[in-house]
Amino acid sequence: MTLGKxxxxxxxxxxxxxxxxxxxxxxxxxxxxxxxxxxxxxxxWAEFIDRSxxxxxxxxxxxxxxxxxxxxxxxxxxxxxxxxMRFQVANELVTPLAVALNAIPIIVLVPVFNNMFSSTxxxxxxxxxxxxxxxxxxxxxxxxxxxxxxxxxxxxxxYAASPGSILVKARIPNAVPYLFTALKIAAPAAVITAFVAxxxxxxxxxxxxxxxxxxxxxxxxxxxxxxxxxCTLGLIFYLAAVGLEKxxxxxxxxxxxxxxxxxxxGVSV
Amino acid sequence: MTVRGVPQAVISDAVVVDRVSMxxxxxxxxxxxxxxxxxxxxxxxxxxxxxxxxxxxxxxxLRLIASLLSPTSGSVLVNGKSxxxxxxxxxxxxxxxxxxxxxxxxxxxxxxxxxxxxxWGKAKRRERxxxxxxxxxxxxxxxxxxxxxxxxxxxxxAIARALAAHPPLLLMDExxxxxxxxxxxxxxxxxxxxxxxxxxxxxxxxxSIPEAVYLSNRVVVMSPRPGRITEIIDVDLGxxxxxxxxxxxxxxxxxxxxxxxxxxxxxxxxxxxxxxx
Numbered sequence: 001m002t003l004g005k006x007x008x009x010x011x012x013x014x015x016x017x018x019x020x021x022x023x024x025x026x027x028x029x030x031x032x033x034x035x036x037x038x039x040x041x042x043x044x045w046a047e048f049i050d051r052s053x054x055x056x057x058x059x060x061x062x063x064x065x066x067x068x069x070x071x072x073x074x075x076x077x078x079x080x081x082x083x084x085m086r087f088q089v090a091n092e093l094v095t096p097l098a099v100a101l102n103a104i105p106i107i108v109l110v111p112v113f114n115n116m117f118s119s120t121x122x123x124x125x126x127x128x129x130x131x132x133x134x135x136x137x138x139x140x141x142x143x144x145x146x147x148x149x150x151x152x153x154x155x156x157x158x159y160a161a162s163p164g165s166i167l168v169k170a171r172i173p174n175a176v177p178y179l180f181t182a183l184k185i186a187a188p189a190a191v192i193t194a195f196v197a198x199x200x201x202x203x204x205x206x207x208x209x210x211x212x213x214x215x216x217x218x219x220x221x222x223x224x225x226x227x228x229x230x231c232t233l234g235l236i237f238y239l240a241a242v243g244l245e246k247x248x249x250x251x252x253x254x255x256x257x258x259x260x261x262x263x264x265x266g267v268s269v
Numbered sequence: 270m271t272v273r274g275v276p277q278a279v280i281s282d283a284v285v286v287d288r289v290s291m292x293x294x295x296x297x298x299x300x301x302x303x304x305x306x307x308x309x310x311x312x313x314x315x316x317x318x319x320x321x322x323x324x325x326x327x328x329x330x331l332r333l334i335a336s337l338l339s340p341t342s343g344s345v346l347v348n349g350k351s352x353x354x355x356x357x358x359x360x361x362x363x364x365x366x367x368x369x370x371x372x373x374x375x376x377x378x379x380x381x382x383x384x385x386x387x388x389w390g391k392a393k394r395r396e397r398x399x400x401x402x403x404x405x406x407x408x409x410x411x412x413x414x415x416x417x418x419x420x421x422x423x424x425x426x427a428i429a430r431a432l433a434a435h436p437p438l439l440l441m442d443e444x445x446x447x448x449x450x451x452x453x454x455x456x457x458x459x460x461x462x463x464x465x466x467x468x469x470x471x472x473x474x475x476x477s478i479p480e481a482v483y484l485s486n487r488v489v490v491m492s493p494r495p496g497r498i499t500e501i502i503d504v505d506l507g508x509x510x511x512x513x514x515x516x517x518x519x520x521x522x523x524x525x526x527x528x529x530x531x532x533x534x535x536x537x538x539x540x541x542x543x544x545x546x
Binding site for chain 1: 335337356357358359361362363365367369371373382383385386440
């Protein structure tokens with residue numbers, strides 16, 4: 001990517017952001033809106049600088065919960081997807097269940113987990129994140145392992161390839177893009193879950209708790225300052241997932257075809 | 270058994286299809302009689318096309334030779350072995366209408382896949398894939414990804430992959446069906462050149478009469494309900510066919526012969542189909 005391309009990609013959202021924040025600031029000033037209703041961006045920024053150490057600590061707590069839950073969820077999800085691929089019965093049992101679970105807000109299980117496990121630890125929150133990530137990864141990766149092109153399967157059978165070879169040569173590579181799709185959904189979902197789980201009690205150290213407690217005390221600007229931390233955390237997770245995809249599969253169809261670049265080996269984009 | 274007067278001890282047939290019948294979903298309400306009592310002998314070096322309307326069982330016959338399906342009755346021999354043994358020993362290469370290239374592998378890695386499964390070492394594989402790329406004239410694309418290639422080029426890579434292990438037999442299921450007419454004619458000429466260079470026997474399924482006539486020295490005409498061989502037409506246009514062949518009177522003569530055989534096959538199948546109801 002050239003500098004010009006980067007500029008063209010980044011400039012529109014940045015300009016929009018500046019206009020948006022400027023208008024916000026102006027409206028608060030002109031209409032003299034009280035800080036407990038809507039604090040001005042400048043006030044939020046001042047709080048953010050003032051509390052930057054606390055915000056960083058809270059972000060690290062929530063971020064660690066999200067990351068640990070994400071890692072466990074991905075590991076269990078991948079493991080289970082192989083079971084679903086291998087056993088049709090398991091697939092028929094678990095997949096509808098997973099879809100149904102996606103339709104209900106299972107985050108409400110946090111209070112139950114808080115009772116089951118000590119709410120003075122981070123376990124209930126991490127468990128909740130694991131559970132959410134698990135289903136996203138399992139369903140997607142199982143799909144990738146199963147939906148191999150019929151031509152590929154017929155070809156491998158014509159080579160008398162063993163089921164193990166078919167797994168390694170066709171199913172697993174086929175599932176890799178599905179895993180990254182799952183990661184791109186699961187990474188921000190992990191942050192949201194870790195963060196919202198704090199709303200349901202437990203230890204008082206993360207971003208979610210800080211936002212609710214400051215809001216309850218009508219320290220709106222402080223609440224918003226922690227929201228900045230939350231936004232940053234979500235972005236970091238998403239960008240890490242995208243970056244991981246780019247780094248491990250530079251020759252994926254999606255990335256190079258969009259840029260239209262015909263590059264030898266498809267390595268550089 | 271003798272083939273063209275040569276005893277079996279001297280020449281072993283490339284493919285022998287012996288009284289093969291294939292019934293799908295046998296005993297169920299959706300039972301389909303795909304092939305009935307099919308007999309076919311293919312000699313080494315033959316280029317045999319299977320042609321016929323949809324449902325005549327030509328792809329089924331190809332898959333029986335490939336041992337991707339097992340016949341309901343009868344037997345298939347490839348290189349003097351059972352079809353399943355021939356598959357295990359990779360005695361044939363196969364190409365489909367979809368190139369079926371693995372999109373996460375480079376062109377040369379795609380060609381090396383059958384060799385990997387045979388357990389070849391890396392250096393030997395690379396040497397062979399270079400040789401195959403030269404044969405299909407795509408050497409400079411060795412490290413490209415498949416989607417960077419045109420449809421015709423992808424199909425050439427698929428042919429190179431099918432021939433990578435130097436199998437004596439090449440099975441092709443409408444490999445040029447998705448290509449435009451110009452590319453298609455070019456690919457046909459390329460295929461003849463490649464097969465002559467590698468001395469490969471070919472069984473080729475197609476819908477196109479000119480394609481069958483241009484490529485083959487024998488055209489097997491099939492008819493549906495139930496699938497069977499109705500006629501085998503020898504095409505004696507010589508072995509050095511080129512673009513001029515397409516304009517020769519003999520070429521047109523054979524196209525007419527195959528077309529009439531196909532019509533005859535339909536005339537036979539037609540009334541039967543009506544009678545059945």
